Amino acid sequence: MDAETVLTTTRSVRRKLDLDREVPQDVLDDCLRIAQQAPAAGSMAAQFRWLLVRDAETKARIAAYNRETAEAAWAKYGHLVEERALASARHLVRNLDRVPVLAIPCMIGRPPADTFSQSAYFGSAYPAVWSFQLALRDRGLGSSICGYHLQDHETDVAALLGIPADVTQVSLLAVAYTTQRDFRPAARPAVEEITYFDSWDSARPRG
Numbered sequence: 001m002d003a004e005t006v007l008t009t010t011r012s013v014r015r016k017l018d019l020d021r022e023v024p025q026d027v028l029d030d031c032l033r034i035a036q037q038a039p040a041a042g043s044m045a046a047q048f049r050w051l052l053v054r055d056a057e058t059k060a061r062i063a064a065y066n067r068e069t070a071e072a073a074w075a076k077y078g079h080l081v082e083e084r085a086l087a088s089a090r091h092l093v094r095n096l097d098r099v100p101v102l103a104i105p106c107m108i109g110r111p112p113a114d115t116f117s118q119s120a121y122f123g124s125a126y127p128a129v130w131s132f133q134l135a136l137r138d139r140g141l142g143s144s145i146c147g148y149h150l151q152d153h154e155t156d157v158a159a160l161l162g163i164p165a166d167v168t169q170v171s172l173l174a175v176a177y178t179t180q181r182d183f184r185p186a187a188r189p190a191v192e193e194i195t196y197f198d199s200w201d202s203a204r205p206r207g
């Protein structure tokens, strides 16, 4: 798959995850190796970790925490979300325990308070997360971030997985082979609408 295709067709896959196909560890290792080449802010590269969960009972408990928070959020704010996206998110949350691998990117340390440090902290994790998702896509796998439990069950999941108190779960990804290979670029706002020149909200220069 060429780079542009991977970059434009790596979608959040929820309904088209193959819940019955085993994901070999050597395939994941290749993707993690690729993700390790992602940029990170100086010494923060050394603070990044992955925790992969395959154990059925452990996944079921994480899925229950996720679902509890997600269902409560949807009951309150579900009407603000597009119906298709909501149905897709619901499907994943309700089947999270059946997903072959849950991958939790972590940072050693707790999130900082100021914008500069936050930028470096989370910005040292998400490039690796996205590289991982791209590498999965290139190999016929798919993923979706599904981090609802972080809202009020981060410590419960930390206790379940033995994650120390000073380690932060940055996110959680559901990982599986996909039931189809073809995905399309998503509808997004045009570059011309979201790009300003020299000052905020300025129009594109003529010519």
Ligand SMILES: Cc1cc2nc3c(=O)[nH]c(=O)nc-3n(C[C@H](O)[C@H](O)[C@H](O)COP(=O)(O)O)c2cc1C
Pocket (backbone or CB within 6 Å): 010, 011, 012, 013, 085, 088, 089, 092, 144, 145, 146, 147, 148, 186
């Ligand atoms: C930081 C971040 C957090 C996200 N959290 C969730 C989540 O908790 N549940 C979920 O279903 N999708 C989550 N997503 C995926 C977005 O909903 C998804 O990227 C968006 O719907 C656009 O779809 P696409 O990725 O297929 O282009 C998250 C994405 C990002 C970047």
